[in-house]
Amino acid sequence: MELKENSGWSINEMAQKAAQDIHDGAYVNLGIGIPELVADYIPEGREVIYHTENGLLGMGKVTEKGSEDYELVNAGKKYVTAIPGASYFHHADSFAMIRGGHIDICVLGAYQVSEEGDIANWSTGDPNDVPAVGGAMDLVAGVKTIYVITQHCTKSGEPKIVRQCTYPLTGKKVVNKIYTNYAVIDVTEDGLVVKELAPGITFEFLQQNTGAPLLLKQ
Amino acid sequence: MELKENSGWSINEMAQKAAQDIHDGAYVNLGIGIPELVADYIPEGREVIYHTENGLLGMGKVTEKGSEDYELVNAGKKYVTAIPGASYFHHADSFAMIRGGHIDICVLGAYQVSEEGDIANWSTGDPNDVPAVGGAMDLVAGVKTIYVITQHCTKSGEPKIVRQCTYPLTGKKVVNKIYTNYAVIDVTEDGLVVKELAPGITFEFLQQNTGAPLLLKQ
Amino acid sequence: MINKVVSTVSEAVADIFDGATIHIGGFGEAGSPVELIHALIDLGSRNLTIVSNNAGSGNVGLAALIENRQVKKIICSFPRTAISVVFPELYRRGEIELELVPQGTLAERIRAGGAGIPAFYTPASVNTPLAEGKETRVFNGKTYVLEHALKADFALVKCHAADKYGNLVYNKTARNFGPVMCTAAETTIVQARKIVEVGQIDPECVITPGIFVKRVVEVSKPADESILVAEKRRYPWN
Amino acid sequence: MINKVVSTVSEAVADIFDGATIHIGGFGEAGSPVELIHALIDLGSRNLTIVSNNAGSGNVGLAALIENRQVKKIICSFPRTAISVVFPELYRRGEIELELVPQGTLAERIRAGGAGIPAFYTPASVNTPLAEGKETRVFNGKTYVLEHALKADFALVKCHAADKYGNLVYNKTARNFGPVMCTAAETTIVQARKIVEVGQIDPECVITPGIFVKRVVEVSKPADESILVAEKRRYPWN
Numbered sequence: 001m002e003l004k005e006n007s008g009w010s011i012n013e014m015a016q017k018a019a020q021d022i023h024d025g026a027y028v029n030l031g032i033g034i035p036e037l038v039a040d041y042i043p044e045g046r047e048v049i050y051h052t053e054n055g056l057l058g059m060g061k062v063t064e065k066g067s068e069d070y071e072l073v074n075a076g077k078k079y080v081t082a083i084p085g086a087s088y089f090h091h092a093d094s095f096a097m098i099r100g101g102h103i104d105i106c107v108l109g110a111y112q113v114s115e116e117g118d119i120a121n122w123s124t125g126d127p128n129d130v131p132a133v134g135g136a137m138d139l140v141a142g143v144k145t146i147y148v149i150t151q152h153c154t155k156s157g158e159p160k161i162v163r164q165c166t167y168p169l170t171g172k173k174v175v176n177k178i179y180t181n182y183a184v185i186d187v188t189e190d191g192l193v194v195k196e197l198a199p200g201i202t203f204e205f206l207q208q209n210t211g212a213p214l215l216l217k218q
Numbered sequence: 219m220e221l222k223e224n225s226g227w228s229i230n231e232m233a234q235k236a237a238q239d240i241h242d243g244a245y246v247n248l249g250i251g252i253p254e255l256v257a258d259y260i261p262e263g264r265e266v267i268y269h270t271e272n273g274l275l276g277m278g279k280v281t282e283k284g285s286e287d288y289e290l291v292n293a294g295k296k297y298v299t300a301i302p303g304a305s306y307f308h309h310a311d312s313f314a315m316i317r318g319g320h321i322d323i324c325v326l327g328a329y330q331v332s333e334e335g336d337i338a339n340w341s342t343g344d345p346n347d348v349p350a351v352g353g354a355m356d357l358v359a360g361v362k363t364i365y366v367i368t369q370h371c372t373k374s375g376e377p378k379i380v381r382q383c384t385y386p387l388t389g390k391k392v393v394n395k396i397y398t399n400y401a402v403i404d405v406t407e408d409g410l411v412v413k414e415l416a417p418g419i420t421f422e423f424l425q426q427n428t429g430a431p432l433l434l435k436q
Numbered sequence: 437m438i439n440k441v442v443s444t445v446s447e448a449v450a451d452i453f454d455g456a457t458i459h460i461g462g463f464g465e466a467g468s469p470v471e472l473i474h475a476l477i478d479l480g481s482r483n484l485t486i487v488s489n490n491a492g493s494g495n496v497g498l499a500a501l502i503e504n505r506q507v508k509k510i511i512c513s514f515p516r517t518a519i520s521v522v523f524p525e526l527y528r529r530g531e532i533e534l535e536l537v538p539q540g541t542l543a544e545r546i547r548a549g550g551a552g553i554p555a556f557y558t559p560a561s562v563n564t565p566l567a568e569g570k571e572t573r574v575f576n577g578k579t580y581v582l583e584h585a586l587k588a589d590f591a592l593v594k595c596h597a598a599d600k601y602g603n604l605v606y607n608k609t610a611r612n613f614g615p616v617m618c619t620a621a622e623t624t625i626v627q628a629r630k631i632v633e634v635g636q637i638d639p640e641c642v643i644t645p646g647i648f649v650k651r652v653v654e655v656s657k658p659a660d661e662s663i664l665v666a667e668k669r670r671y672p673w674n
Numbered sequence: 675m676i677n678k679v680v681s682t683v684s685e686a687v688a689d690i691f692d693g694a695t696i697h698i699g700g701f702g703e704a705g706s707p708v709e710l711i712h713a714l715i716d717l718g719s720r721n722l723t724i725v726s727n728n729a730g731s732g733n734v735g736l737a738a739l740i741e742n743r744q745v746k747k748i749i750c751s752f753p754r755t756a757i758s759v760v761f762p763e764l765y766r767r768g769e770i771e772l773e774l775v776p777q778g779t780l781a782e783r784i785r786a787g788g789a790g791i792p793a794f795y796t797p798a799s800v801n802t803p804l805a806e807g808k809e810t811r812v813f814n815g816k817t818y819v820l821e822h823a824l825k826a827d828f829a830l831v832k833c834h835a836a837d838k839y840g841n842l843v844y845n846k847t848a849r850n851f852g853p854v855m856c857t858a859a860e861t862t863i864v865q866a867r868k869i870v871e872v873g874q875i876d877p878e879c880v881i882t883p884g885i886f887v888k889r890v891v892e893v894s895k896p897a898d899e900s901i902l903v904a905e906k907r908r909y910p911w912n
Contacts, residue, residue, distance in 0.1 A: 053778070055847045084634050087639050102619070171800075172801040271539065274608070275883045291463070309616060310789075313540030318789045353538065355561045359562065390564075554795050554813035640843065
């Protein structure tokens with residue numbers, strides 16, 4: 001069986017899968033990129049409040065073209081809005097929310113995730129790259145539940161889910177759940193447990209494209 | 219020469235002496251009791267902003283009888299007012315101002331002050347007393363300049379300025395200047411330097427009533 | 437849907453269990469959540485550890501909670517006032533524990549608890565009896581003492597206005613310990629003088645963002661502790 | 675009498691000396707004190723250590739300060755953006771030092787500097803390259819890294835409104851690092867979109883109390899950095 005990189009779920013479907021695991025009343029921080037799509041798929045009837053680490057609780061949608069406020073941005077420096085009931089605060093207070101365990105869920109992208117839930121998402125280790133970390137290390141260390149959304153493999157077909165991360169770590173034993181284009185995988189004490197397979201993806205194919213042993217949900 | 223406990227300057231005069239050493243634009247925290255009187259004697263033309271550690275910068279006068287606001291008190295739990303340009307903040311922020319060295323001057327009472335500027339003003343050490351410390355230790359550790367206003371001797375005639383405090387310390391090497399009913403005394407690297415004597419008080423008398431050696435200002 | 441408003445103070449405190457550690461806001465009477473404390477007296481939970489700046493006045497509020505023998509230990513900076521009788525008596529008889537903490541250290545320990553900082557260094561109390569037995573360390577030639585975060589199972593806080601998201605604003609110096617205590621408890625319970633619609637609190641002026649608050653109850657005419665004390669009132673009401 | 679208002683940005687920054695450490699507010703363009711930075715370029719102080727979340731965009735503001743070779747070292751969390759060219763080039767050539775700090779640790783180190791806390795423990799960066807060589811310690815079974823306060827000689831901050839006492843309010847997410855940076859510098863210099871009369875800022879809503887501010891200058895129409903970048907502007911003005 002041959003599958004192209006984008007086989008299985010689309011990034012929107014991946015975001016939708018993650019959105020289903022966000023409970024009513026959750027305080028959520030969404031990383032830059034695919035994680036931002038999660039907000040579009042929260043099931044009807046659930047109210048979720050978004051935190052952006054640059055000092056806003058109650059972030060609304062991205063601003064419509066032409067009505068940007070240069071002083072109202074999200075962590076990705078996109079122009080956004082604030083919902084009624086929002087609050088602004090300074091950076092130390094914002095990271096007190098993060099570090100203090102007050103944010104329920106953070107959804108992040110990743111270069112690699114290990115079978116123990118280690119995550120690498122801030123540096124490729126390439127000495128020619130300018131290193132930049134932002135709030136990633138604070139988020140994985142402080143938020144109660146960490147979800148990762150990522151393509152299952154790199155563009156060159158290498159597994160991103162591995163026994164040990166080879167890229168520099170963002171945090172150790174912090175990831176709880178992984179949403180890829182092929183599957184939804186829980187990181188458990190017993191190892192990586194496949195909760196759901198994308199249409200057309202077999203367990204065997206998934207295992208072949210994963211750098212760590214997988215278990216099937218009982 | 220025999221002098222009664224209240225010989226020399228009155229407490230109002232002591233407060234006035236201290237007030238003269240508060241510069242224009244100073245941020246000042248006044249302890250409970252005699253130190254509170256200092257605010258009444260700031261020389262004309264100087265603007266001083268009062269901090270009270272329970273969360274107010276820009277404290278005004280004590281409230282007039284009948285217009286008390288139970289939610290606007292000072293550190294001594296007196297009902298006070300706020301000046302235009304005041305600000306309220308929480309306790310951690312308030313003590314960040316203190317600990318961070320942002321308050322210019324704190325005026326405190328004391329049981330004892332040592333020749334090195336140690337101060338004891340929170341506990342008599344009597345096991346029957348309920349110990350209570352409040353913000354005293356934070357203030358002496360954090361405020362740039364510490365003034366002490368106190369009667370020169372205890373009611374029983376014992377010196378309050380001593381070589382070593384016998385009461386439990388509030389802080390070590392923190393007092394900069396002492397205003398008593400007998401004299402104004404600087405705490406310096408060389409020892410206690412008498413800057414000014416109250417009318418009728420001789421240096422010899424002062425030394426007899428002080429538990430540490432005194433130097434006369436050059 | 438998010439709605440943190442509950443109807444009664446008794447409902448608000450109903451899950452406070454025996455042995456709980458509780459942050460109680462207030463600096464003297466200013467900001468003291470008297471009605472929540474009275475509800476806790478009605479509930480009767482025992483063996484409590486209370487973190488609060490003071491130890492109550494007269495025979496109402498925190499003093500009444502202590503008098504009702506529900507408090508095993510108090511962590512505070514100033515348990516003694518001109519009108520406090522309950523705590524001093526029990527303390528002298530050795531029937532209540534006291535951990536005395538400098539006021540700024542108390543505030544910072546609570547803030548650290550809420551901010552995920554397990555410990556920090558402070559200059560306050562160095563070379564005094566309150567630093568005895570504590571680890572010290574020199575930074576840039578100055579000695580500091582290591583202090584640990586102070587979290588609680590519950591926080592009882594009084595504020596001025598709240599919305600159903602739990603956003604809070606306070607009134608003047610009644611703010612004091614409220615904002616840091618809200619951040620440092622598993623379950624933060626707030627009495628508000630009024631509940632307002634979402635959006636009515638200016639987002640620039642929110643002092644406690646709703647994320648820190650679990651329950652809000654409206655107590656529109658809270659008692660003034662000093663009036664109760666002056667009238668020699670006693671809770672349960674005499 | 676207290677009046678912290680000065681007339682011009684050049685007067686505001688006039689005492690910034692060679693070798694100074696400077697906190698510069700802003701999260702990207704939001705809150706970046708562009709006019710104060712440009713005044714610092716005019717002044718020409720060199721060998722500066724800059725503490726700021728980012729390293730500037732395009733060829734204006736902080737990027738222009740770096741391009742003008744006034745900056746020896748930058749302490750920040752995210753020096754790379756889609757439109758940053760100046761810092762990456764100098765960095766790759768080894769002509770500017772970088773101390774990379776997790777964003778929350780950066781904010782907390784600055785806050786500690788202002789609050790008289792010399793050091794604290796945080797879980798962020800444990801087991802990562804950014805904790806290498808740093809002291810770690812276990813509290814309640816979890817490992818934390820010791821981080822030190824980060825103070826500066828100067829802070830350059832942008833706010834929305836200020837009064838002559840130096841009380842400040844900010845605008846939306848332009849608040850970001852401003853309030854903590856104001857507390858952690860010997861000399862805090864603020865550009866405000868407007869100077870208002872004392873008493874016009876609600877004391878319940880003051881974000882930076884005046885005690886933390888040394889000088890305020892009105893810049894009523896601050897440049898939008900992203901517009902300057904889009905227009906390929908360059909400072910000194912091309």
